[in-house]
Amino acid sequence: MSAPFANLYYKRAVATPRTCYICSKPTTTVLSTQPVVDFIYTCDTHLSDTGFVTLQAPSASPTPSASAEEIARIKSxxxxxxxxxxxxxxxxxxxxEDKKDDEKKDGDKDKVVSLKPASPAPVASGSTTPKHDKYALHRQFYTMRLTDHRRRRQQKExxxxxxxxxSTGLSVPKQMG
Known part of the structure; x- marks a missing residue:
C-alpha cells in the first residue's frame, strides 16, 4: 500500500496564528502537502532544524520564456x-447584400477589431504548482504524520x-437459577 500523501510539504503563510507542532507557540507558518491532505503549523526557527525538516532544492529545469521580439512578431x-x-x-x-447592410457591418467590424487585440493579451500561466519553499519531513516525523492520518481515517470508518x-449482544444476559 502506498502512502496517502508524499513527503513533500510547501511552506505557506496564514492569517490566523495557531500553535506550533513542536513548541506550542503561536505561529502563522504552515507546512502543507500539495493536495491539502496533511498540514503542520511550525515556527520559522524549526524550519532550519535538519532533525525536523530539510529544505528541498528548487528544480533545475528553467521554463523557456519567449523574448519580447518573438511575442511582438507572433502577435503581428x-x-x-x-x-x-x-x-x-x-x-x-x-x-x-445592399449598401445599408454593408455600412452596418463596417461599423461592427471596427468594434470587433478593437476588441480582438485586447483578448489575447491576458495570458494565464499553465503551471498550477505553488512557488513556495519545499520541505521534506524527517522520516520519524513523517511516519508519525502517516500514523496519525491512518488513525483519523480508521476512526471515521x-x-x-x-x-x-x-445492538444485540451488547447487554449481558441474566443467569437463571
Missing amino acids: EWEAKQKKKQEQAGNDKKDG VDALAPKLS
Whole structure:
C-alpha cells in the first residue's frame, strides 16, 4: 500500500496564528502537502532544524520564456491573419447584400477589431504548482504524520459503521437459577 500523501510539504503563510507542532507557540507558518491532505503549523526557527525538516532544492529545469521580439512578431502575424479572414468574410457577404447592410457591418467590424487585440493579451500561466519553499519531513516525523492520518481515517470508518451494527449482544444476559 502506498502512502496517502508524499513527503513533500510547501511552506505557506496564514492569517490566523495557531500553535506550533513542536513548541506550542503561536505561529502563522504552515507546512502543507500539495493536495491539502496533511498540514503542520511550525515556527520559522524549526524550519532550519535538519532533525525536523530539510529544505528541498528548487528544480533545475528553467521554463523557456519567449523574448519580447518573438511575442511582438507572433502577435503581428496573428493580427494580419485575423484581418485577412475578416476581409474574406466581408467580401463574401457583400456580394449578396445592399449598401445599408454593408455600412452596418463596417461599423461592427471596427468594434470587433478593437476588441480582438485586447483578448489575447491576458495570458494565464499553465503551471498550477505553488512557488513556495519545499520541505521534506524527517522520516520519524513523517511516519508519525502517516500514523496519525491512518488513525483519523480508521476512526471515521468506525464512526460511520457503528450506527449500522445491531445492538444485540451488547447487554449481558441474566443467569437463571
